[in-house]
Amino acid sequence: MSNFLERPSVQPWARVKKSQQLELILASVLPTVIALFVVNVFGVHGAFGMITVFLPLQILAAGFVGVRRFGKKGFGDSLLLVSTISFAALVAVLLLSVLYSVIIKGFPALSAHFITQNNVYVSTTTSLEYGGVGHAILGTLLVVVLATLAAVPLGLAMAVFLTQSQSRLTGPVRSFTQALAGLPSIVSGLFILSILPFLGMERSGLAGAMALFPLMLPTVARVAEEALRLVPADLRMAALALGAPNYRAFFQVILPAAKSGVVTAVLLGLARIVGETAPLILTLNANVSTNLNPFEGGIAALPTYVYGFISSGYDTSLSRAWGAALVLVILVGILFGLARVFSRSKSLKTKSSSKKKGNK
Amino acid sequence: MNEISKTLAPQTRRKLKVKPTTTGDKVFSGVTSAAASIAFILVTLILIFLFIRAAPALQNQGIDFVFGSEWDPDGSGVMQIFPMIWGSIVIAALGVVFATPMAISTAYLIVFVMGKRASNIATTLVDLLAALPSVVLGLWGLWVFTPVGEGWGQILNQYFSWIPIFQVTDVAAGFRSSPFIAGWIVAIMIVPIITSVTREIFSQLDRDLIGGALALGGSKASIFRQIILPTCSRGITGGVLLGVGRALGETVAIFYVLDLSFEINWSKLLEPEGGAVASLILARFGEASSEEVSGLMAAGLVIFFITLIINFLANGIVARSKAGTR
Numbered sequence: 001m002s003n004f005l006e007r008p009s010v011q012p013w014a015r016v017k018k019s020q021q022l023e024l025i026l027a028s029v030l031p032t033v034i035a036l037f038v039v040n041v042f043g044v045h046g047a048f049g050m051i052t053v054f055l056p057l058q059i060l061a062a063g064f065v066g067v068r069r070f071g072k073k074g075f076g077d078s079l080l081l082v083s084t085i086s087f088a089a090l091v092a093v094l095l096l097s098v099l100y101s102v103i104i105k106g107f108p109a110l111s112a113h114f115i116t117q118n119n120v121y122v123s124t125t126t127s128l129e130y131g132g133v134g135h136a137i138l139g140t141l142l143v144v145v146l147a148t149l150a151a152v153p154l155g156l157a158m159a160v161f162l163t164q165s166q167s168r169l170t171g172p173v174r175s176f177t178q179a180l181a182g183l184p185s186i187v188s189g190l191f192i193l194s195i196l197p198f199l200g201m202e203r204s205g206l207a208g209a210m211a212l213f214p215l216m217l218p219t220v221a222r223v224a225e226e227a228l229r230l231v232p233a234d235l236r237m238a239a240l241a242l243g244a245p246n247y248r249a250f251f252q253v254i255l256p257a258a259k260s261g262v263v264t265a266v267l268l269g270l271a272r273i274v275g276e277t278a279p280l281i282l283t284l285n286a287n288v289s290t291n292l293n294p295f296e297g298g299i300a301a302l303p304t305y306v307y308g309f310i311s312s313g314y315d316t317s318l319s320r321a322w323g324a325a326l327v328l329v330i331l332v333g334i335l336f337g338l339a340r341v342f343s344r345s346k347s348l349k350t351k352s353s354s355k356k357k358g359n360k
Numbered sequence: 361m362n363e364i365s366k367t368l369a370p371q372t373r374r375k376l377k378v379k380p381t382t383t384g385d386k387v388f389s390g391v392t393s394a395a396a397s398i399a400f401i402l403v404t405l406i407l408i409f410l411f412i413r414a415a416p417a418l419q420n421q422g423i424d425f426v427f428g429s430e431w432d433p434d435g436s437g438v439m440q441i442f443p444m445i446w447g448s449i450v451i452a453a454l455g456v457v458f459a460t461p462m463a464i465s466t467a468y469l470i471v472f473v474m475g476k477r478a479s480n481i482a483t484t485l486v487d488l489l490a491a492l493p494s495v496v497l498g499l500w501g502l503w504v505f506t507p508v509g510e511g512w513g514q515i516l517n518q519y520f521s522w523i524p525i526f527q528v529t530d531v532a533a534g535f536r537s538s539p540f541i542a543g544w545i546v547a548i549m550i551v552p553i554i555t556s557v558t559r560e561i562f563s564q565l566d567r568d569l570i571g572g573a574l575a576l577g578g579s580k581a582s583i584f585r586q587i588i589l590p591t592c593s594r595g596i597t598g599g600v601l602l603g604v605g606r607a608l609g610e611t612v613a614i615f616y617v618l619d620l621s622f623e624i625n626w627s628k629l630l631e632p633e634g635g636a637v638a639s640l641i642l643a644r645f646g647e648a649s650s651e652e653v654s655g656l657m658a659a660g661l662v663i664f665f666i667t668l669i670i671n672f673l674a675n676g677i678v679a680r681s682k683a684g685t686r
Binding site: 070073074076077079080081083084085086087088090091092094095097098101102105153154157158160161162164165167169170172173175176177178179180181182183184185186187188190191194195198214217218221245246247248250271272274275276277278281282303306307310311318321322325328329332333335336340 | 380382384385387388389391392393394395396397398399400402403405406409410412413461462463464465466468469473482484485486487488489491492493494495496497498499500502503504505548551579580581582584602605606608609610611612616638641642645656657660663664667668670671672674675676
């Protein structure tokens with residue numbers, strides 16, 4: 001499917017000549033070497049200098065090779081390639097920089113007691129040998145699980161409505177779901193805060209979970225809808241034709257068939273909310289000790305823990321923030337990796353079924 | 361022929377029963393339709409309750425709440441957020457300017473250049489970028505990116521200060537905490553969403569158009585400029601608008617990399633002062649009196665209203681352009 005723009009070079013069966021290979025290699029290496037040389041010798045400073053020297057050189061080199069091989073239009077092609085690759089590389093550099101600094105700066109703080117102990121006797125200058133994020137991990141899990149308990153069944157039900165209903169309302173329902181997906185997270189926190197007095201509640205773990213619910217719901221609904229859509233309609237029709245009522249057709253035929261997709265939906269929803277910070281700052285009272293009662297008392301969560309330690313100015317608390325950020329990123333990474341595994345098992349299934357069709 | 365099909369066709373079509381008959385099905389369809397209305401109910405409830413809590417502030421301040429620029433809830437009780445709204449717009453615009461080329465390039469490479477495996481990996485990485493918690497980006501932005509962005513700002517100011525947007529009032533104050541840096545942080549957050557929308561639009565592009573252009577001797581560059589961009593421009597616009605919505609609502613990361621100021625900063629991108637409505641809420645919330653909380657609720661209402669409109673617009677554009685390319 002992809003790669004179709006890759007035009008065969010005049011004769012696809014002809015091997016690329018040695019001299020052309022050399023040109024390609026030179027064009028991709030030489031600009032970097034020259035740029036490094038110029039920067040080091042003349043002392044043009046920093047990444048900015050590197051880019052101002054390197055980019056024009058790279059464009060020139062690629063343009064030269066392009067013109068040599070394809071004539072005039074080769075220049076535009078190579079210009080396009082160089083510019084798209086450099087922009088995409090910028091994205092990669094930014095992403096890797098975030099991951100790299102979180103890992104490098106968070107790793108020293110990581111230890112067995114850091115992820116099990118709580119923060120009761122910790123001040124901003126306490127050394128890293130004491131205290132940890134255990135209470136925040138538990139708090140995050142509690143709040144997130146509560147939100148999930150509400151968001152998954154409802155999101156699934158929404159997905160069922162969107163895929164099966166013949167009602168004319170599916171259009172509006174979909175656009176409101178998408179609108180909810182764009183809900184700024186701080187507004188979700190403000191909303192829960194504004195209804196707490198009407199419900200007679202205080203800021204608590206439950207309030208935090210309620211603030212996460214509107215953020216998780218649209219993600220679950222959208223991904224689950226895609227998963228349900230992948231189930232062939234024949235399966236449902238066959239079940240209905242055998243006399244199964246709609247709900248049994250769903251629970252015993254469609255849901256098992258879409259299982260991995262639904263699990264992916266749950267995992268992606270979790271990844272969406274596990275790092276949410278602003279709504280939790282508004283709805284949770286901070287706490288340094290472990291609290292697993294969602295109805296009263298302060299509760300700590302990983303994002304609010306990071307938030308609290310970022311700008312205190314002491315090295316130890318900054319290390320704590322990086323450490324907690326690393327734990328958070330690892331959590332997100334695990335959820336994400338699991339989601340990949342499950343969605344891949346789905347694609348494997350569809351692949352094997354298409355193979356069967358091909359064999360016929 | 362026509363007559364035969366007429367005689368073969370059943371005279372009267374039996375009406376299909378669509379409505380659920382058994383109790384189980386009634387419950388099932390009831391539950392799913394009730395769940396379907398939750399999105400609508402939530403949006404309405406958010407508007408209503410924010411409005412109830414915001415009403416006192418809105419009543420006091422009137423229309424000046426949106427168009428004035430003074431914030432003194434404890435003294436004179438005046439709360440006006442125009443500098444914050446303008447700051448949000450500036451940062452979102454900067455974010456879009458930085459993010460759009462990155463996103464289009466990435467989507468182009470993923471769909472049209474990379475092999476299947478490489479494009480799978482790239483897609484996962486972009487999605488991972490979307491899942492990075494904003495507090496982590498704030499931490500990174502404050503301690504890792506700010507020194508780098510400061511250097512960029514310095515160079516821009518040094519060589520391009522004849523362009524008004526790169527001027528600063530006081531060079532010695534440094535280039536930290538500027539809208540420029542906040543714009544980069546926001547760009548990182550909205551690249552994934554623009555990329556994924558653009559990628560989808562690109563992959564639904566009619567391949568025959570490109571095949572035809574290749575057969576006519578078109579180059580990749582001309583295909584990109586004259587076929588891919590024009591046919592997909594609507595979808596890309598929708599994706600960018602979705603990004604704008606996300607940028608306007610971004611809170612924690614901006615809170616750390618920007619100095620909020622009620623001196624309105626019209627266009628000086630490198631000046632260490634700016635505004636963001638969502639970050640204002642976070643910054644003031646901790647020590648707010650009940651009057652100020654009402655003002656913050658009103659600010660939340662404003663930002664929600666704006667993002668709601670932008671999101672509806674964006675999703676409409678994306679949906680229509682998807683239907684168009686097919």
